[in-house]
Amino acid sequence: MTQTLSRRRFVQLTAAATALFAAGGKAQLGYAPSLTYPAVKVANLSQVKTGQPITFNYPDASSPAILVKLGRPAIGGVGRERDIVAFSALCTHMGCPVQYEGGRFLCRCHYSMFDPAKAGQTYQGLASSWLPQIPLRVDGKGDIYAVAVAGLIWGRVKNV
Amino acid sequence: MALIPRRDQLPIPPKNAKVYNTVCQYCNVGCGYKVYVWPVGEQGGPKPSQNAFGLDLSTPQPPLAGQSYTETMHAVTVGRDGQQYHVVIVPAKDSPINRGDYSIRGGTNALTVWSLDRGTQDRLTYPLLRVGDQFQAITWQDALTLMGLLIKGIRDRDGNDDNIAVKCYDHGGSGQGFEDNYGAGKLFFAALSVKHIAIHNRPAYNSEVWGSRERGVHELNYTYEDARLADTIVLWGANPYETATVFYVEHMLPNIQGATVAEKQQVFERGEPAEPGYLIVIDPRKTSSYTVAAQVAPDRVMLLRPNLGTDYILANAIARAVWEKGYYDMAYLQARTDMALFEEYKAKSLKLSVPYAEFMAQAERITGVSRAEIEKAADWIAKPKAGRFKRRTLTIYEKGIIWNMKNYDQVAAIVQLAVLTHNIGRPGTGCGRQGGHQEGYVRPPAPTPGSIYRGGPPVNVDKFLTDGKGKFYWVIANDPYLSTPNNQVFRKRIHERTEKLTKALGAGGEPGTIRERAQKILDVLYQDPDALFMVVQDIYMTETARDAHLILPAAAWGEANDTSINCNSRLLRLYEKFMDPPGEAKPDWEIFKLVGLRIAELYRAEGKAQEAAKFEFGKDWKTDEDVFLAGAEEFGDNRVSEEDEAKLEAENYKGVTYKLLKELGQKGIQTPVRRDPKTGKLVGTVRRYTYKFGTPDGKFKWYGTDDWEGYPAEVAKYLEGEKARQYPFWVTTGRAQTIWQTAYHDRRLPEKALALPLPYVEVNPEDARRLGLQSGDLVEVYNEEGNGTFLVYVTDAVKPGTLFLVMYHWRGTSNSLVSGYTDPKTTIPWYKGTRANLRKVAGAIPSVQQTASVLQQNKFD
Known part of the structure; x- marks a missing residue:
């Protein structure tokens, strides 16, 4: 996809995907994860192919996320090569969708780019917060679970 | 986790x-x-x-x-x-x-x-005094007494202020602004008369754009809307995606994408074509400002990559193509520009006596840019649109031009191309700086000269100090141990000179009281002319401060009210204080005021009331706004008509109050502010030079640029014989998206410090293959001036045979490799051009290399 997403089109897309969630209770200043997250199965190791991203929603239906096997070791990576990672798919700059392309996450609204092997750090562009990484757990059957979000998902004051 | x-x-x-x-x-x-x-x-x-x-x-x-x-x-x-x-x-x-x-x-x-x-x-929270090899806490009371006794002691002995050297900002933003600049100006220029003063990022007290100002064009003349309205935007030695990011993504990119066509239709003349904008990027690197735009509109984006130092030849070549094709309006030139001087421009810059084909062949040879590209650029800049409507081109230049070889001629050549094509003073046009930081200059007249054409060039204060002159060096909110050219030599000499004083003070026991200390310092300074006292005023312990004798803690952004203008619209706004400075830190204007008052007390104690009065400039300054209002008195009468705005100083804000700025909020007011003679109301200036230029007769003053003379001796030495083989790479330098200036804050933020842990060097893939280098390797880059350890980024941002070094990194400044050359007309350095070699170092620093991303920063496809 090389076409820049228009502002209006994107607002339409995500407004449809936006679900209500309750922001209650007192915000804690602890480090993430400071909240209770569901464990959600994303895929099995046998299904994950290098460079072929798998999209899912986490921790709820209005939060798109991407799991990918990078083919190079990554900070927080799981699997035999420690190269399977998952991230929020909302750019931390202004909430546009990021795509996994060419080994990195790219946002086509303002061209922020994040390195999935280096904890989602912004290595180019406008996003001052790194892309939130979704810690993964693999069970004995090879099922990969998303278990938390390390970082604030754009547009929220609280992840869950 | x-x-x-x-x-x-x-x-x-x-x-x-x-x-x-x-x-x-x-x-x-x-x-x-x-x-x-x-x-x-x-x-x-x-x-x-x-x-x-x-x-x-x-x-x-x-x-x-x-x-x-x-x-x-x-x-x-x-x-x-x-x-x-x-x-x-x-x-x-x-x-x-x-x-x-x-x-x-x-x-x-x-x-x-x-x-x-x-x-x-880590912020500095109280003054620190060097005692031997340590810093001890002292009170403001004692710090001010020491400052007062030393400054007064030196000027009393010398009968002048020539042994006092200062390095101080002249800008807005970053916690400075009109208030702090005025405080500095009153102390250094009205109370003292400091000739050996240099600006934060360069060795002298000078404009970086005299080549434009002396033509009658202040460098901030366009408004941000012009980037939305332009038919063509030229980015010349400017990389706004990384250094003016929001200006680029909010205003330039939408124009290239075609999202501002409706705005153009509203402003353009009836029948005038309004289409998506074109972009010309002129830069030795394939910058992200080019590669982002090439993603959006590949057919409307052009990259010209001139050889280092040759931009003024390229600007003149585009101007010659404009001339040959007749893309100019003679009636405009005759009405608005000095036609006697135009003859000089035609002879020296356009070189009309040289046949066109021969001229173009020379230009191609010097710049490395083809005639076809030069002529295409001329079309994009100035070819009339359908219906004979003049094209609207906005030219934005920055450090690639300013910190180029031959600063004066580079800037002059570009602004002259803009005026030749009437691309100034109309919606969608303009020719000015992008800017680095914001601005906010108001001071009494400085006792320093102008360019070589206005009594100069100004003194190179770096050289003054490294030559062993001066006794008192006051560094304010900048870090010359990272920012001056020929940095390795500068650091070595300042360290040597300050250490001489430190050692002498410790000999026979450290002095016990502030008065004794001041006396001993003065004695040493006059016994050993190479000894130097250094005071650093800043928010953090900087690289330079490590060699200081006294450190004064200053307030930062948000810790005092201040005012500044931005660069793309001269938009004046109030930056409200939202928290206290830490500990005893004070705004700079207040420090200057207090130093002045302490010197005044010392003069009064000697019965010298007249001298004392000069130093009491700040006695009525109770608030930030008092300083802001006092500064306004330096500006000329702004009761002028819209047609006469060119007569005003670019930053004239006479009549503006904090109350007005609070009411205006983010809307602000664009300087120069006029008090409209008809209504008596304050009015901002959207765009400059629509009616007249900023010269006594209102006409643009042409200038004949120099011929190509090759490279200065400091760099030419690397191009001949054995040295050409020893130092085979051209080196250019610049900024990165992630960090600001010396990264004084960023180095303390893990988001930034882990992403950019070491200074980096960009290497072309062809060179990397030949040398066996990969992204993430460590190399030493070196030449006869200096060296540094850099992390390798393999990227096509640089051509084969060229390296790019990030500037000002705290772990090693690129300026260590930069020569001491300055433009003889302006004393502006060439920070962006030298030669060097590199070698892969043995081993690695895995903790750094494993956490920093080395992915290619200019690749968006």
Whole structure:
């Protein structure tokens, strides 16, 4: 996809995907994860192919996320090569969708780019917060679970 | 769980949070920000009625249209009342400049506030005095007495202020602005008369754009809307995607994308074509400002990559093509420009006596840019549109031109091309700087000369100091150990000179009282002419401060009210104070005032009332606004008509008050501000030079640039014989998106420090293959001036045979390799051109290499 997403089109897309969630209770200043997250199965190791991203929603239906096997070791990576990672798919700059392309996450609204092997750090562009990484757990059957979000998902004051 | 501390929830500003308006502390763009401050322990709720944003936070914000409030926009600070406060700093949606957008630099404004659980706890909080090899706490009382006794002692002995050297900012933003600049100006130019003063990022007291100003064109003449309206934008030695980011993504990119055509139709003449904009990037590197635009509109984007130092030849060649094709309006030139001087321009810059084909062949040879590209650029810049409407071209240049070889001629050649094509003073046109930081200059007249054509060139203060001259060196809010050219030599000499004083003071026991200390310092300074006293005034312990004898803690952005203008519209706004300075830190203007008052007391004690009075300039300054209003008196009468705006100083704000600025908020007012003679009301100036140029007769003053003379001796030495083989690479230097200036804040933020842990060098893939280098390797880059250890980024941003070094990194400045050459006309250095070699170092630093990304920064496809 090389076409820049228009502002209006994107607002339409995500407004449809936006679900209500309750922001209650007192915000804690602890480090993430400071909240209770569901464990959600994303895929099995046998299904994950290098460079072929798998999209899912986490921790709820209005939060798109991407799991990918990078083919190079990554900070927080799981699997035999420690190269399977998952991230929020909302750019931390202004909430546009990021795509996994060419080994990195790219946002086509303002061209922020994040390195999935280096904890989602912004290595180019406008996003001052790194892309939130979704810690993964693999069970004995090879099922990969998303278990938390390390970082604030754009547009929220609280992840869950 | 995560490499750096992350959050998954943030506190909500309660309804009763204090709300302030401010502008980003960083770049030239000046994005608006809103600040919310409230005590820790309280917080708001998700309903619009429960929070200070007035937003429904129970559902996610809509992308782009929503309010950004991310992890880097919150901090906890401590007030002078000993209580903790939340500080939230978010991009302002009501700012016409950023409209809620923000960059990676401004997005971390909150992280830069003084905070006890972050790296910013390193802030200087009280004055420090060097005693031997340590710094001890001292009081302001004693620090001011020492300053007063030394300054007075030196001027009393010498009968002048020539042994006092100063290095001080002249700009806005970053916690400076009109207030601090005026304080500095009153002390150094009205009370003292300091000739050996240099500006924060260069060795002399000079404009970086005399080549434009002496033509009658102040460098800030366009307005941000012009980037939306231009038919063509030229970025010349400017990389705004990384250094004026929001200006680029909010205003330039939409134009290239065609999103501003309707705005053009509203402003353009009836029948005039209004189409998506074109972009010309002129830069030795394939910068991200080019590669981003090439993603959006590959057919309307052009990259010209001239050889280093040859841009003025290229500008003249484009101008010659314009001339040959007749893309100019003789009636305009005759009415608005000095036609006697135009003959000189035609002879020396356009070289009309040289046949066109021969001229172009020479230009191709020197610049490395083909005739076809030069002529295409001329078309994009000046070819009339269908219906014979003049094309509208906005030319924005910055450090690639300013810090080029032959500063004066580079700048002059570009502004002359703009005037030749009437691309100034009309909507969608202009020719000016992008800017680095914001501006905010108001001072009494300086006792320093202008360019070589105006009594100069000014003194090279770096050279004055490294030559062993001067006795007292006051460095204010800058870090010359990273920022001066020929840096290795500069550091070595200042260290040597300050250490001479330190050692002599310790000999026979350190002096016990401040008066004894001052006396002994003066004795040493006059016994050993090479000894030097250094005082550093800053917010952190800088590289330079390590060699200082006295360190004065200053207030930062947000810790005092201040005012500045941005660069793309000269937009004057109030940057409201939202927290106290840490500890005993003070705003710069107040430090200058107090030093002045202490010197005055010393003169009064000797019965020298007249001399004392000169130093009491600040005795009535109780607030920031008192200084702002006092500064306004330096400007000329601004009761002029719209047609006469060119007669005003670019920053003239006479008549503006804090009250007015509070009312205007993010809307601000564009300087020069006029008091309209008809209505008596204050009016801003949207765009300059529509009617006249800024010269006594209102006409543009042409200038005949020099011929190509090759490279200066400092660099030419590397191009011949054995040295050409020893130092086979051209080296250019510049900034990176992620960090600001010397990274004085950024190095303390894990988001930045881990991403850019070491200075880096860009190497072309062809060179990397030949040398067996990969991204992430460590190399030493070296030449006869100096060296440094750099992390390798393999990228096509640089051509084969050229290296790019990031400037000012705290772990090794590129300026160590830069020569001491300055333009003989202006004393502006060539920071962006030298030669060097590199070698792969043995071993690695895995902890750094494994956490920093080395992915290609200019690749967006």
